[in-house]
Amino acid sequence: MSQTQWPNPLIEQRADPYIYRHFDGYYYFTASVPEYDRLEIRRSATLGGLSHAEPAVVWHKHQHGEMSALIWAPELHFIDKKWYLYFAAAHSPEIVDGLFQHRMFVLECADGNPLTGTWIEKGRIRTPLDTFSLDATHFFHQGRHYYVWAQNDPDIRGNSNLYLAEMATPWSLKTPPSMLSKPELxxxxxxxWVNEGPAVLRHGQRLFITYSASATDANYCIGLLWADINDDITDPRAWHKLPQPVFRTHWQNRQFGPGHNSFTLSENGEDVLVYHARSYTEITGDPLYDPNRHTRIKVFHWDEEGMPRFGEPPADHA
Structure with a gap:
């Protein structure tokens, strides 16, 4: 299937999209819902089929407590023969000292089908700082499990920086966090001042982490870090930041604030960028509560130096 056969948007009113292609042949999709009150999963035998797949609600927010508000950015991962849903939640929607109050949590499912299986709360993933944290992802590299996320450090200007640590279990960290990037450009x-929404990609001899930066309006864009696959990726010095964004607003195509991406493969093995973006800039009130950050996908390519070339966000089309 070529990208011209995928509708744009692929799925309306689903922000922070994550698509995982499992070895069972299915594509699994998770994202933030506009109500920020639940976790849902949909699956399809084809990438395009996700657009009309029926979502299964697998978890609702609590009535009170630390998982009772603003359920954000779920990701579905398959680790050691079990399913895991990583997400962020807050105990209140209030902003305190300029920040939401999110922390990071994880659910586990040991059943074969995550849409119908039983999900168990494994609790909060704790880091040395008890601060605003979100947008966690997992990847396996050189025989080790790693966790990458965004978190605020009160001693560093800005809302969030990017951190990486090796995992002891799918719900706990093994090593101290390494700060890979902070908002500075x-x-x-x-x-x-934001670095958030990390996504991991491998190609050739490099490991890449994309991330999103700036406010969630038309300023939102995607940046890129890379490291050599043989380097110690827990050492911040192994990582290189590109000086310009790699995917950003395109005014002529009416695509604004593309970001919070993930990666998957098409049925033909093409590399696919998954992201959200709006088709307008006129937002009433807080952009966070505008529901029209739609899920979109596009094929991307690699240059002769082995660097990803994401191109530009294509205009809306049926």
Missing amino acids: PWETNGF
Whole structure:
């Protein structure tokens, strides 16, 4: 299937999209819902089929406590023969000292089908800082499990930096966090100073981490870090940041604030960028509560130096 056969948007009103292609042949999709009150999963035998697949609600937010508000950015991972849902939640929607109050949590399912299986709360994933944290992802590299996420450090200007640590279990860390990136460049500090939404990609002799930066309006964009696959990836010095964003607003195509991406493969083995974006800039109130950050996908390619070339976000089409 070529990208011209995928509708754009692929799925409406689903932000922070994550698509995982499992060895059972299915594509699994998770994302933030506009109500921020539940976790849902949908699956399809084809990538395009996700657009009309029926979502299964597998978890609802609590009435009170630390998982009772603003359920954000779920990701579905398959680790050691079990399913895991990573997500962020807060105990209140209130903003305190300029920040939401999210922490990171994980659910586990030992059944074969995560849409119908039993999900168990494994609790909060704790880091040395008890601060605003979110957007966790997992990857396996050189025989070890790693966790990458965004978190605030009160001693560093901005909302969130990117951190990496090796995992002891799918719900706990083994090593101290390493800060890989902080918002410091002009395109990372528009509206808000933000590095968030990390996604991991391998190609050739490099490991890549994309991330999203700036406010969640038209300023939102995607940056790129890379490291050599043989380097110690827990050493921040192994990582290189590109000086310009690799995917950003395209005014002529009416695509604004593309970001919070993930990666998958098409049925033909093409590399696919998964992201959300709006088709307008006129937002009433807080952009966070505008529901029209739609899920979109596009094929991307690699240059002769082995670097990803994401191109530009294509215009809406049926």
